[in-house]
Amino acid sequence: EVVSVQDFASRIGKTAAEVIKKLMGLGIMATINQEIDAETVQIIADDFGFEINIKPEENEETMLLAAETEDKPEDLLPRPCVVTVMGHVDHGKTSLLDAIRETNVTSTEAGGITQHIGAYQVERNNKKITFVDTPGHEAFTAMRARGAKVTDIAILVVAADDGVMPQTIEAINHAKAAGVPIIVAVNKIDKDNAVPEKVKQELTKHELVVEEWGGDTISVNVSALKREGIDELLEMILLVSEMAELKANPNRPAKGTIIEAELDKARGPVATLLVQNGTLRVGDSIVSGAAFGKVRAMMDERGRKVEKAEPSQPVVVLGFHDVPQAGDIFQALDDEKLARYVAEKRLSKKREEELKVAPRVSLDDLFKQIQAGNVKELTIIVKADVQGSVEALKQSLDRLSTDEVKINLIHGGVGAVTETDIMLASASNAIVIGFNVRPDSNVRKAAEAEQVDIRLYRVIYDAIDDIKAAMSGLLDPEF
Numbered sequence: 001e002v003v004s005v006q007d008f009a010s011r012i013g014k015t016a017a018e019v020i021k022k023l024m025g026l027g028i029m030a031t032i033n034q035e036i037d038a039e040t041v042q043i044i045a046d047d048f049g050f051e052i053n054i055k056p057e058e059n060e061e062t063m064l065l066a067a068e069t070e071d072k073p074e075d076l077l078p079r080p081c082v083v084t085v086m087g088h089v090d091h092g093k094t095s096l097l098d099a100i101r102e103t104n105v106t107s108t109e110a111g112g113i114t115q116h117i118g119a120y121q122v123e124r125n126n127k128k129i130t131f132v133d134t135p136g137h138e139a140f141t142a143m144r145a146r147g148a149k150v151t152d153i154a155i156l157v158v159a160a161d162d163g164v165m166p167q168t169i170e171a172i173n174h175a176k177a178a179g180v181p182i183i184v185a186v187n188k189i190d191k192d193n194a195v196p197e198k199v200k201q202e203l204t205k206h207e208l209v210v211e212e213w214g215g216d217t218i219s220v221n222v223s224a225l226k227r228e229g230i231d232e233l234l235e236m237i238l239l240v241s242e243m244a245e246l247k248a249n250p251n252r253p254a255k256g257t258i259i260e261a262e263l264d265k266a267r268g269p270v271a272t273l274l275v276q277n278g279t280l281r282v283g284d285s286i287v288s289g290a291a292f293g294k295v296r297a298m299m300d301e302r303g304r305k306v307e308k309a310e311p312s313q314p315v316v317v318l319g320f321h322d323v324p325q326a327g328d329i330f331q332a333l334d335d336e337k338l339a340r341y342v343a344e345k346r347l348s349k350k351r352e353e354e355l356k357v358a359p360r361v362s363l364d365d366l367f368k369q370i371q372a373g374n375v376k377e378l379t380i381i382v383k384a385d386v387q388g389s390v391e392a393l394k395q396s397l398d399r400l401s402t403d404e405v406k407i408n409l410i411h412g413g414v415g416a417v418t419e420t421d422i423m424l425a426s427a428s429n430a431i432v433i434g435f436n437v438r439p440d441s442n443v444r445k446a447a448e449a450e451q452v453d454i455r456l457y458r459v460i461y462d463a464i465d466d467i468k469a470a471m472s473g474l475l476d477p478e479f
């Protein structure tokens, strides 16, 4: 909340000398580059006969904007990649995360026992890799629906004795919808009935063609149980990471995402943060959603105190006054007053917004949005009772794309509409078509909360007709 004499003078159209003279009148000996505070500015402006009203709002918005300035390319340095493990239940996601963590603990210097804090880092060839320790595409997409883009690379775990399963396909589609590259880990190769080739064969049906078959999908055979193939998997992650040229600017106030947060009886709010840009330091003021505070202490995944956290580094942070929400963005700010102000403003804004309806794509207003130029693509998720219907709908939908609007089916699957489907729809601004399936009440509630349009049909033609009608503005609104 300070401004230099020079800046202030030019803003009110006076010379610096005139301002300095006024300052002297107040008993302040100032030079041209000296900074004067808001109160002094107000007095001098009054003196000059200017009506200025230093609104804290404007000041704080300006400071916030300053904290959001884009980084210059020359300030960007390479940063470690952030990896999420996905795949069908029981295919070994948790085991793989454990295996990677343990392999690394023995290879680095002694430290405490690794605790589950929601993310951890390992080192290989002097390069770090960050793993998000909550496996599964559900967590991944729930975060994405909240606006967080955390993951750089997805590891798709497929058990070699089981092959591609419904959640494998879901995971593929969720990763693709997020534009995240996939590395396949064919797991459980230690088992007698493991057939890794079958897994690779099945993956081709989902546009993942492994390198040995002429595709560009990297695949590694592993056994999480026997700790085999882990090194090679890490190598491949580093390879993909290098190709992605991931960068961040460590020399700015930190910004990132809340990975986990809870209220600890003894320590108060405890949050695991992933720093994505800048450097977070003990003593920094911090705001996330409507929660704010000052970083009192930071710990790594082994419970060791750290003074700072750099890009892609996860840390446990103490010092929030309230528990922030997982998936929310956090930001370090110059002072705690500003952090409090932002948090309060957000809280009131949030209350306002809860009363309003967020604009989302729905079939009812699709045409309006097309005409307004808001929509170039209609993103759809299809759930049906049998695979045949998914395929039939997919083919009919493909044919509906026009020059104005492209139809993009991001996920089709057999079974009821689930909350995960709603989260994917929310994260991707998609509508959900249910064919001969019904969402249960929890799913309906989630859809309502996320403002996701669910359409239920029994006849394929009806679904196609509705979408055609919506694209041309002829749909009768559904009530």
Ligand code: GDP
Pocket (backbone or CB within 6 Å): 087, 088, 089, 090, 091, 092, 093, 094, 095, 096, 135, 187, 188, 189, 190, 191, 222, 223, 224, 225, 226
């Ligand atoms: P998740 O549901 O994907 O997290 O799967 P888990 O990691 O919980 O593993 C499911 C089961 O598969 C557990 O009983 C594991 O011990 C077993 N499992 C995981 N990886 C391997 C492996 O590489 N080989 C064998 N034989 N079993 C494994």
